Amino acid sequence: MAIRYLKKHAALEGSVSVDDAESLTQWLQRQPAPAVHLGKCEHLHGAVLQVLLALRPKLVAAPADPLLAAVLRGA
């Protein structure tokens, strides 16, 4: 249960693994205003990071991990 697809955003929670990258990609592409909530995200796989960097969804909430947050901000 790593990604919850809500009305306005996808909430990435806990540990998001490589398998989730595919569905996230498709979901984000279908959204008019793609957004993700990372407030409860502990870890995510490199493939998932790649998706976020490639598709640039809006960041509703940054992850607690400062490194990840910085990377997402800087991109």
Added chain:
Amino acid sequence: MNQTELLEQFVIEARECLEAIGARLLDVERDPTNQELLNDLFRSVHTLKGNCGLFDFKPLERVMHAGEDLLDRVRHRTLDYSGELADALLDAMDYAARLIDQIERSGRIDDGADAQSIVHAQALRALFDSVTAAPVAVVPAAAAAPAVAVSQAAPDWLARLEAALLAAHPAATAVRYLPEEGCFFKGEDPWRLASTAPGLLALHVDGRQAWPEGDERAAWDCYQCNLDIVLLSSAACAALEQHFRCVPEQVVYHQPQPQPQPEHQPEHQALPLPLSTEALDADTDSDPAQATLRQRAAQLWADQCALLARSGLSAGTVQATRKTLHGLLAAVDDAASKVASAELDAVPDARLLAWVRQQALQDQSLLADDPAADPAAVLQPADSMVSELPQRFEDSSGGHPHKVLKVSQEKIDRLMELIGEMVVAKNSLPYLAQRAEDVFQQRELSREIKAQYAVINRIAEDMQHAVLQVRMLPVGAVFQRFGRLVRDISRKLGKDVNLVIEGEDTEADKNVIEPLSDPLIHILRNSLDHGIETPDVRRAAGKPAAGTIRIAARQESDRVLIEISDDGAGVNPVRVRAKAVERGLIPADRAALLSDDDAVQLVFLPGFSTVDTISDLSGRGVGMDVVRTAIARINGGVDLRSVHGKGTTLTLSLPLSMAVTNVMIVESAGRRLGVPMDLIVETVRVHTDDIHHFKQVRTTVLRGRIVPLRALNELLALDAEPLANEQGELAVLVVRIGNQNVGLLVDHFQGASDIILKPLEGVLAGLTGFAGTALMGDGGVLMVLNPKELL
């Protein structure tokens, strides 16, 4: 504890290491491919080298380091063991022993040792290296990664890192990591790898190629890795190489400034990382100690990050790390740390890494207006462990591990002394009891004293026995050095000899074992010199070319038996007889009557020597009489058996301990003397009329047998005749010497007593006729006789 004690400990352990090295070298010679032996050997050298490093013993360390490098190659099979190697090592160890002697004497190594130590070190290094002498100091070796590229000119990608950051960390390493496209399919996670790199200061992730736009997106494959990662780290290059060891070809390192190879870096390799850049900048306190403290604390903090970032962390590690973090915060003790410390316990394990990183980077708050962290963490740490001891690490032998204490000899001797004094002191209690009764008419008191004496007596005996057990040494302690002796001498003589040692764990009292050394060496030399034949002679005789000398020790009731046997030429009874007659040691007719076995015993006669030339090895052609005397001094005996052409066996019989000796105290010519009770057959008074004189010899008849009589005064060169009592009787102490009873004429008998026999020391040590001295209850010293030597 002071420096002297530490030095003493160093010397003790150093000598132990050298001993172990010597023994192992010989073992390895016999079994050069035994990995365990090689590792053991290496370990001893390694330990000694390590210990040298604690002090400033450079010359010694230099030699040991060379030995260590040499042995490391041998144990890893990149170098073969050889006799040449062994010789060089033995030489080096002999040299090391001399240096250790110097250290023991004066606490330091003499000046000028440097030159010689270099010679020895080079001799060792020459065996594996055509280039001589690597530096003595420990040089951190970079992890060998053939494809490591370290560029010096500033690459383009470096620009992605903030200039200010680079300036703030001039010695940091920049890394560019370009994961291969298919890495996701290989199960790799480059983000994880990069974000867990040690000493992270900064991390940037971009797309290698432009990200898809518009229509491209639909067709985009999210599993083709397009990440381009650049990071800056304060960790040493080697640490980073280790971290990225699985993908060396995908990683490039850059160091803005070349990092000098530290010669001897006692601290952790990571460079100082400020716990928080703000705190340091704002810190106007120019106290260098404070700064050092913060730097080191920051370093350790970064280490905890690296630790927490690892997968498979156990609950124990997390618990310990929390304590560590608390410790670091308490030590830094500034406002920020106090806040952090208050927060720490509330941070769930799953968030810990992030929190720790946060403290380190300490930029603006990274949490946007997000609801507070969910106290119920998604990942639960493992439940607390059952408090059961895993079987794994327990002693594999199943039993309770053997606890060993190393105690200095002096302390044991002191303990023995004190117990000895107590034994003697307790002996006065019966006298006191008697006095209480006789002089002071205190019967009750007397009885009580006697009862208490019995209790103290038993305890004292137990104590004595216990301490004597402590003083028991294994005979192996003496046998140890024989391996080397046999090896060296046999090589010199061109003979091939195997030394077999059995029963080295057999124990005997220290005072018995130590004097054994010289006689055993004599025996071995004789065996090597005259016993074992050269390979040619042996082969001609149908024997294996290699001779065998066997030393076997075992305990039999209250004796320790040590057997030294060889399969050499044996003793030739014909030659022995002839020699003895020639030397005038025995009349010819007597000699002819002796059986072969008895003839062989003639070698024990003083002045006997079986070789015409005095071999330089055996010195004066050491005779067996010297050996026999030395053994007799410790109340032991020697037995010789030999078969001409087959071999020789010498059996030494020694007392198990120099325990309490029961002695009969006698008086003669006004002197008090002790005679060991176990030699005494009986005490009797003989009328002068019953004493027969024959030439110079006095005899009497006791129980139907003729007993020769000797006046003790005469034996002790005391100028007095034995005193007769009122009835005209002389006191005769009948002792058993060898197979014979001999009567000693003394003046008075004074009763038996338990004493602790102290062997004669120092100037008196050479005195014959005495077994030692003992301290009496009245403070006087009792001279205890060794009747065997007297007669």
Added chain:
Amino acid sequence: MNRILVIDDAATVRMYHRKILGDAGWHTDEASNGVEALERVHAQDDDTAFDLYVVDVNMPRMDGYSFVRELRRLPARHQAPVVMVSTEAKAPDASAAFDAGSNGYLVKPARPSGLVLTAALLLGDRPAALKAAAGVKP
């Protein structure tokens, strides 16, 4: 009073470390290999539990890494920071130390002030840390 367990197979090194740490004002105990060390650990109760472990890497019977791994399986009351001490300055060994669950890594022979500083920091003893820091050469 902080209690430190020094674990090393060389008696001289044990004495040396205990002296240095003892002079800094801490109580020390010792063991000569991992098995003995675990015994010492188990012999302590809550009052006498160790606050820091100084562990040599190379020891017979049970080496430093194994000891730390075993230690980390024990209940919380036995857990305390571990600093490993090794003659190797190579990175893989430092890495292995952390893999096992250590909190710090020093190269032997540790300069007295260096060892004390690290210990003081891990123990949270600021006065001792400052004193040691003053003695550390930059």
